[in-house]
Amino acid sequence: MPRLPTSGLLPRPQASAIAAPPRRLAVAEVARIVYVAKMPPRSEIDPIRCAVAEELSRRDLLDRSARLGLAAMITSALSTVGPLAFSEPALAAVSQTDATLQAFFDTIIPGRRVSLTEAGNPIDPQAIAGVDREPGAVEADSLLIAHNAKIGFDTLAPPFLADLAAKAAPQGGPFLLLDYDHREAACLAGLDFNNPDRLLWEAAAAIPFTAFCAAANVVNATRANSVGLRVMGHPGAAPNGYRNYSYRRRLAQERTRTGSLR
Numbered sequence: 729m730p731r732l733p734t735s736g737l738l739p740r741p742q743a744s745a746i747a748a749p750p751r752r753l754a755v756a757e758v759a760r761i762v763y764v765a766k767m768p769p770r771s772e773i774d775p776i777r778c779a780v781a782e783e784l785s786r787r788d789l790l791d792r793s794a795r796l797g798l799a800a801m802i803t804s805a806l807s808t809v810g811p812l813a814f815s816e817p818a819l820a821a822v823s824q825t826d827a828t829l830q831a832f833f834d835t836i837i838p839g840r841r842v843s844l845t846e847a848g849n850p851i852d853p854q855a856i857a858g859v860d861r862e863p864g865a866v867e868a869d870s871l872l873i874a875h876n877a878k879i880g881f882d883t884l885a886p887p888f889l890a891d892l893a894a895k896a897a898p899q900g901g902p903f904l905l906l907d908y909d910h911r912e913a914a915c916l917a918g919l920d921f922n923n924p925d926r927l928l929w930e931a932a933a934a935i936p937f938t939a940f941c942a943a944a945n946v947v948n949a950t951r952a953n954s955v956g957l958r959v960m961g962h963p964g965a966a967p968n969g970y971r972n973y974s975y976r977r978r979l980a981q982e983r984t985r986t987g988s989l990r
Contacts, residue, residue: 824904827852828889829874830866831904833936835911839864846955847872847945857908863955865936869945874935881935888928891918 830852838860843851847869856866874881895917896903899910906914918929940956943949943964950964951957957964 824852825885825889826871827855828892828902828904829885830855830871831857831906831911832892832915832932833865833870833939835908835915836933836936837865837868837940838908839867842867845869845872846953852904854904857911859908862959865940868936868939868943868954868956870936870939872945873939879935881931884928884931887925888932891923891925891928895923 831854834856839856840861840863841856841858842863843853845851845867846863849869849872851866856864873879874885892903892914895914896906896911898917899906899914903911903914915929917923919926919933923929938944941960943954943956946954948965948967949957950966951960951962952964954964963970
Protein backbone atom coordinates (compact mmCIF):
# COMPACT_ATOMS: atom_id res chain seq x y z
CA MET A 729 0.00 0.00 0.00
CA PRO A 730 1.53 3.36 -0.95
CA ARG A 731 2.55 5.68 1.83
CA LEU A 732 2.73 9.42 1.83
CA PRO A 733 6.06 10.65 0.50
CA THR A 734 8.15 13.25 2.22
CA SER A 735 6.72 16.71 1.70
CA GLY A 736 8.36 19.52 -0.17
CA LEU A 737 6.40 22.01 1.91
CA LEU A 738 8.60 21.69 4.97
CA PRO A 739 11.90 23.45 5.48
CA ARG A 740 14.81 21.06 5.30
CA PRO A 741 15.39 19.60 8.79
CA GLN A 742 18.76 19.91 10.41
CA ALA A 743 21.12 16.98 10.10
CA SER A 744 20.73 16.09 13.77
CA ALA A 745 17.04 15.41 13.19
CA ILE A 746 17.68 12.88 10.41
CA ALA A 747 18.41 9.41 11.70
CA ALA A 748 17.53 7.32 8.65
CA PRO A 749 15.93 7.51 5.19
CA PRO A 750 12.22 8.40 5.11
CA ARG A 751 9.85 5.68 6.21
CA ARG A 752 6.26 6.90 6.54
CA LEU A 753 3.01 5.02 6.88
CA ALA A 754 0.07 5.38 4.50
CA VAL A 755 -1.26 8.64 5.88
CA ALA A 756 -2.31 9.75 2.39
CA GLU A 757 -5.06 7.15 2.42
CA VAL A 758 -6.14 8.35 5.85
CA ALA A 759 -6.29 11.93 4.64
CA ARG A 760 -8.66 10.96 1.87
CA ILE A 761 -10.97 9.49 4.50
CA VAL A 762 -10.74 12.29 7.05
CA TYR A 763 -11.05 15.01 4.43
CA VAL A 764 -13.72 14.36 1.83
CA ALA A 765 -12.34 16.96 -0.56
CA LYS A 766 -9.59 15.96 -2.95
CA MET A 767 -6.06 16.56 -1.83
CA PRO A 768 -3.91 18.93 -3.88
CA PRO A 769 -1.77 17.17 -6.51
CA ARG A 770 1.78 16.34 -5.48
CA SER A 771 4.68 16.79 -7.87
CA GLU A 772 6.73 13.86 -6.63
CA ILE A 773 5.42 10.46 -5.61
CA ASP A 774 7.68 8.02 -3.80
CA PRO A 775 5.55 5.07 -2.68
CA ILE A 776 6.91 3.14 0.28
CA ARG A 777 5.30 0.11 1.88
CA CYS A 778 5.00 -0.64 5.56
CA ALA A 779 3.57 -3.77 7.16
CA VAL A 780 1.77 -1.95 9.99
CA ALA A 781 0.01 0.43 7.59
CA GLU A 782 -0.98 -2.48 5.38
CA GLU A 783 -2.44 -4.34 8.35
CA LEU A 784 -4.37 -1.29 9.58
CA SER A 785 -5.82 -0.74 6.13
CA ARG A 786 -6.75 -4.39 5.76
CA ARG A 787 -8.68 -4.24 9.00
CA ASP A 788 -10.68 -1.21 7.77
CA LEU A 789 -9.57 0.64 10.91
CA LEU A 790 -9.30 3.97 9.14
CA ASP A 791 -12.76 3.78 7.61
CA ARG A 792 -14.42 2.83 10.90
CA SER A 793 -12.55 5.42 12.93
CA ALA A 794 -13.59 8.11 10.48
CA ARG A 795 -17.24 7.05 10.58
CA LEU A 796 -17.60 6.28 14.26
CA GLY A 797 -15.29 8.89 15.72
CA LEU A 798 -12.37 8.25 18.04
CA ALA A 799 -14.38 8.41 21.28
CA ALA A 800 -16.97 5.95 20.00
CA MET A 801 -14.25 3.57 18.86
CA ILE A 802 -12.58 3.64 22.27
CA THR A 803 -15.94 3.12 23.98
CA SER A 804 -16.46 0.06 21.80
CA ALA A 805 -13.07 -1.28 22.87
CA LEU A 806 -13.83 -0.64 26.54
CA SER A 807 -16.78 -3.01 26.35
CA THR A 808 -14.38 -5.88 25.69
CA VAL A 809 -11.85 -5.11 28.41
CA GLY A 810 -13.56 -6.26 31.59
CA PRO A 811 -12.17 -5.71 35.10
CA LEU A 812 -8.57 -5.20 33.95
CA ALA A 813 -9.34 -1.68 32.80
CA PHE A 814 -10.10 -0.70 36.37
CA SER A 815 -7.13 -2.44 37.99
CA GLU A 816 -4.58 -0.54 40.00
CA PRO A 817 -2.30 1.35 37.58
CA ALA A 818 0.84 -0.20 39.10
CA LEU A 819 -0.38 -3.64 38.08
CA ALA A 820 -1.20 -2.84 34.49
CA ALA A 821 1.21 -0.13 33.38
CA VAL A 822 4.92 0.54 33.42
CA SER A 823 6.63 3.48 35.11
CA GLN A 824 7.18 5.28 31.79
CA THR A 825 3.64 4.93 30.50
CA ASP A 826 3.59 8.12 28.49
CA ALA A 827 6.96 7.39 26.88
CA THR A 828 5.76 3.93 25.87
CA LEU A 829 2.59 5.37 24.38
CA GLN A 830 4.65 7.90 22.45
CA ALA A 831 6.83 5.06 21.15
CA PHE A 832 3.70 3.22 20.01
CA PHE A 833 2.35 6.32 18.26
CA ASP A 834 5.71 6.78 16.53
CA THR A 835 5.48 3.22 15.24
CA ILE A 836 2.10 3.92 13.64
CA ILE A 837 3.12 7.25 12.04
CA PRO A 838 6.90 7.64 12.38
CA GLY A 839 8.55 11.03 12.55
CA ARG A 840 11.74 12.94 13.07
CA ARG A 841 13.43 13.18 16.47
CA VAL A 842 12.38 16.29 18.35
CA SER A 843 12.20 17.17 22.03
CA LEU A 844 8.84 18.98 22.03
CA THR A 845 5.47 18.49 20.37
CA GLU A 846 3.89 21.17 18.21
CA ALA A 847 1.98 22.26 21.34
CA GLY A 848 5.22 22.54 23.32
CA ASN A 849 4.79 19.40 25.41
CA PRO A 850 7.85 17.25 26.21
CA ILE A 851 8.74 14.10 24.29
CA ASP A 852 10.69 11.28 25.88
CA PRO A 853 14.13 11.03 24.21
CA GLN A 854 13.68 7.29 23.65
CA ALA A 855 10.16 7.47 22.23
CA ILE A 856 10.88 8.45 18.62
CA ALA A 857 12.87 5.89 16.65
CA GLY A 858 13.85 8.51 14.06
CA VAL A 859 13.10 6.52 10.90
CA ASP A 860 11.49 9.47 9.12
CA ARG A 861 12.86 12.94 8.54
CA GLU A 862 9.50 14.74 8.72
CA PRO A 863 7.11 15.31 11.65
CA GLY A 864 5.10 12.32 12.82
CA ALA A 865 2.34 11.41 15.25
CA VAL A 866 4.37 12.18 18.38
CA GLU A 867 5.22 15.69 17.22
CA ALA A 868 1.51 16.16 16.42
CA ASP A 869 0.96 15.46 20.14
CA SER A 870 -0.98 12.20 20.01
CA LEU A 871 -0.36 11.86 23.74
CA LEU A 872 -2.41 15.00 24.37
CA ILE A 873 -5.40 13.34 22.70
CA ALA A 874 -4.79 10.10 24.57
CA HIS A 875 -5.15 11.96 27.88
CA ASN A 876 -8.19 13.96 26.81
CA ALA A 877 -10.95 13.13 29.30
CA LYS A 878 -13.59 13.33 26.56
CA ILE A 879 -11.86 10.53 24.65
CA GLY A 880 -11.62 8.08 27.54
CA PHE A 881 -8.38 6.39 26.51
CA ASP A 882 -6.90 6.74 30.01
CA THR A 883 -9.24 3.96 31.08
CA LEU A 884 -8.25 1.82 28.12
CA ALA A 885 -4.51 2.44 28.44
CA PRO A 886 -3.63 -0.04 31.24
CA PRO A 887 -4.93 -3.19 29.48
CA PHE A 888 -3.53 -1.97 26.16
CA LEU A 889 -0.09 -1.36 27.66
CA ALA A 890 -0.19 -4.76 29.31
CA ASP A 891 -0.78 -6.45 25.96
CA LEU A 892 1.78 -4.18 24.30
CA ALA A 893 4.36 -5.33 26.83
CA ALA A 894 3.42 -8.95 26.21
CA LYS A 895 3.89 -8.54 22.46
CA ALA A 896 7.17 -6.64 22.93
CA ALA A 897 8.76 -9.27 25.17
CA PRO A 898 9.41 -11.80 22.36
CA GLN A 899 11.04 -8.97 20.38
CA GLY A 900 13.72 -8.46 23.01
CA GLY A 901 12.45 -6.36 25.86
CA PRO A 902 10.34 -3.35 26.84
CA PHE A 903 8.65 -1.73 23.85
CA LEU A 904 10.29 1.63 24.57
CA LEU A 905 13.79 0.15 24.25
CA LEU A 906 13.18 -1.65 20.95
CA ASP A 907 14.33 -0.36 17.58
CA TYR A 908 11.71 0.43 14.94
CA ASP A 909 11.75 -2.96 13.22
CA HIS A 910 11.09 -4.81 16.48
CA ARG A 911 8.44 -2.30 17.51
CA GLU A 912 6.78 -2.86 14.15
CA ALA A 913 6.84 -6.63 14.67
CA ALA A 914 5.21 -6.23 18.10
CA CYS A 915 2.47 -4.06 16.61
CA LEU A 916 1.79 -6.56 13.85
CA ALA A 917 1.37 -9.24 16.50
CA GLY A 918 -1.06 -7.02 18.38
CA LEU A 919 -3.10 -6.32 15.24
CA ASP A 920 -3.21 -9.97 14.24
CA PHE A 921 -6.67 -11.51 13.92
CA ASN A 922 -5.63 -14.20 16.37
CA ASN A 923 -5.08 -11.65 19.14
CA PRO A 924 -8.25 -11.57 21.28
CA ASP A 925 -7.35 -8.03 22.40
CA ARG A 926 -6.93 -6.64 18.89
CA LEU A 927 -9.80 -4.17 19.40
CA LEU A 928 -7.66 -2.43 22.03
CA TRP A 929 -4.94 -2.02 19.45
CA GLU A 930 -7.32 -0.61 16.86
CA ALA A 931 -8.60 1.98 19.33
CA ALA A 932 -5.05 2.92 20.32
CA ALA A 933 -3.94 3.17 16.69
CA ALA A 934 -6.81 5.54 15.89
CA ILE A 935 -5.29 8.15 18.24
CA PRO A 936 -2.17 9.02 16.21
CA PHE A 937 -4.20 9.18 13.01
CA THR A 938 -6.64 11.57 14.68
CA ALA A 939 -3.81 13.80 15.93
CA PHE A 940 -1.81 13.76 12.72
CA CYS A 941 -4.35 13.57 9.90
CA ALA A 942 -7.27 15.41 11.49
CA ALA A 943 -5.07 17.89 13.41
CA ALA A 944 -7.42 17.39 16.36
CA ASN A 945 -5.21 19.37 18.75
CA VAL A 946 -5.21 22.53 16.62
CA VAL A 947 -8.13 24.96 16.41
CA ASN A 948 -8.82 26.03 12.80
CA ALA A 949 -5.89 23.94 11.68
CA THR A 950 -4.02 24.78 8.49
CA ARG A 951 -0.74 23.57 7.14
CA ALA A 952 0.80 26.69 8.65
CA ASN A 953 0.04 25.65 12.23
CA SER A 954 -0.35 21.86 11.99
CA VAL A 955 2.58 19.56 11.29
CA GLY A 956 0.28 16.79 10.06
CA LEU A 957 -1.51 18.92 7.47
CA ARG A 958 1.82 20.38 6.39
CA VAL A 959 3.32 16.97 5.72
CA MET A 960 0.20 15.81 3.85
CA GLY A 961 0.04 19.01 1.84
CA HIS A 962 -3.55 19.70 2.89
CA PRO A 963 -4.46 23.40 3.21
CA GLY A 964 -6.75 22.82 6.20
CA ALA A 965 -9.43 25.22 7.42
CA ALA A 966 -10.63 27.89 4.98
CA PRO A 967 -13.71 29.79 6.25
CA ASN A 968 -13.90 31.79 3.02
CA GLY A 969 -13.15 28.91 0.70
CA TYR A 970 -10.05 28.11 -1.35
CA ARG A 971 -9.17 30.81 -3.86
CA ASN A 972 -7.28 28.45 -6.15
CA TYR A 973 -10.06 25.85 -6.20
CA SER A 974 -12.99 28.03 -7.27
CA TYR A 975 -14.98 27.68 -10.49
CA ARG A 976 -14.98 31.53 -10.46
CA ARG A 977 -18.64 31.67 -11.38
CA ARG A 978 -21.96 31.10 -9.66
CA LEU A 979 -23.16 27.63 -10.54
CA ALA A 980 -26.77 27.91 -9.37
CA GLN A 981 -29.19 30.83 -9.59
CA GLU A 982 -32.47 29.23 -8.53
CA ARG A 983 -33.56 28.48 -4.99
CA THR A 984 -35.99 25.99 -3.49
CA ARG A 985 -38.99 27.00 -1.37
CA THR A 986 -36.78 26.78 1.73
CA GLY A 987 -34.12 29.01 0.23
CA SER A 988 -31.55 26.34 -0.57
CA LEU A 989 -29.73 26.46 -3.89
CA ARG A 990 -31.05 23.92 -6.35
